[in-house]
Amino acid sequence: MEIKALIADSSLLGKALSGNIDDYPDGIIIPIDKPYRWTSADVIRKLKWAACRHFGKKNLKVGHAGTLDPLATGVLLVCVGKATRLAETLQKEGKEYVAGIAFGATTPSYDLEKAVDKLYPTDNVSEKSVLEALPGFLGESEQVAPLFSAKSVDGVRAYELARRQYKEKGKAKTDVLEDFDHSAAEALNIQRINIRELELLDFRPGDAGAPPDPVRVHSRFAAAEYGPGSRINVTDTSGLNLPIATIRIACGKGTYIRAFARDLGEALGSGAHLNSLRRTKSGGFAAETALSVSQALELLTDKQ
Numbered sequence: 681m682e683i684k685a686l687i688a689d690s691s692l693l694g695k696a697l698s699g700n701i702d703d704y705p706d707g708i709i710i711p712i713d714k715p716y717r718w719t720s721a722d723v724i725r726k727l728k729w730a731a732c733r734h735f736g737k738k739n740l741k742v743g744h745a746g747t748l749d750p751l752a753t754g755v756l757l758v759c760v761g762k763a764t765r766l767a768e769t770l771q772k773e774g775k776e777y778v779a780g781i782a783f784g785a786t787t788p789s790y791d792l793e794k795a796v797d798k799l800y801p802t803d804n805v806s807e808k809s810v811l812e813a814l815p816g817f818l819g820e821s822e823q824v825a826p827l828f829s830a831k832s833v834d835g836v837r838a839y840e841l842a843r844r845q846y847k848e849k850g851k852a853k854t855d856v857l858e859d860f861d862h863s864a865a866e867a868l869n870i871q872r873i874n875i876r877e878l879e880l881l882d883f884r885p886g887d888a889g890a891p892p893d894p895v896r897v898h899s900r901f902a903a904a905e906y907g908p909g910s911r912i913n914v915t916d917t918s919g920l921n922l923p924i925a926t927i928r929i930a931c932g933k934g935t936y937i938r939a940f941a942r943d944l945g946e947a948l949g950s951g952a953h954l955n956s957l958r959r960t961k962s963g964g965f966a967a968e969t970a971l972s973v974s975q976a977l978e979l980l981t982d983k984q
Contacts, residue, residue, distance in 0.1 A: 685709045685763040688979055689969045697979050701735040707763025709770075710979075711962075711970040714756040717912040718973075720747045723756060726973055727980070731760055734980040745770035746962060749938070750912045751791050754959030754967050758976070773963030774876070777929045780956035781941045782922040783948065784886065790826050790938035791954040792915045800951035805923045807883035813947045814878040814927070817940065823873045826938045875940075877930035886923040917955070924955055 684706040688697065697708070712723055728742035745757040745767040754777070759767050784802040787794040929937060938954050945952025960967045971979075 707761035709763050710758040710976050711965045712756045712758050713970040714748050716753050719750050720744050730977050730980040743767050752957040755962040755965050772933045776961035777937050778958045779927050779937050781952050782924045782955040783950050783952045784922045786951035787953045790942050795915050804949045810925050820874045822870045823939050825936050873935040874932035879928040882926040884924045886921045
């Protein structure tokens, strides 16, 4: 896809954008390395405020092409001005992820935002069994989205249906909900997905000690980029000594990596959830050339 918008990536470090948005008639795309525990909306709010001030506009269009979950890091494409027209097209581009998948426990959200709700045996989980299971997920298949997702069911967001279970039982969102109804996800529309490549990068058996901190392992800018993310819950499962597989996944639009973790756990006769997730590529954009939030703000600080 030919992109005429300005690509404001690491090649522009040390520079500032013009203060006149008309100098960018096709808009601006800023590849951001989304910080751990920030929502995609957090990033947009921060950059939209800076962009409006920089360009002297009270209401400048700023959006993103493809949401990343709060506990994921990596490429989030922020579109400014007329580049927002490209958002839908950019979302259709292929993605690549590096996922840490922990076996032997599930959570309602299939990642660490919710507490563990059930433990499973891991007798059949090994490097060999993971390698044998992965080819079965290649190509086109049907996938049920996680109940904690932005999918809609009769006009209601799926995560709202999930939250109702907590509210009905008088539980806080960070509580353990042992009788959480995962089958409610079946109400979601099943969608066709395409996984092009799967590569097992690493396997740590359950007796290998505590897993690596996903922030240090997967984020280039974690230490300086916490900000609003402190309100996002992270469940500590280090004491469970769970087996963890690190897998590179190249896939098409609409693939939920949390759902892939769920399905892989089931394929091995266990349960599973995401221990970490990083989007390494989005279309032609790679994490290596993406900017931190702070670096992006520097482009929108001093007018030339």
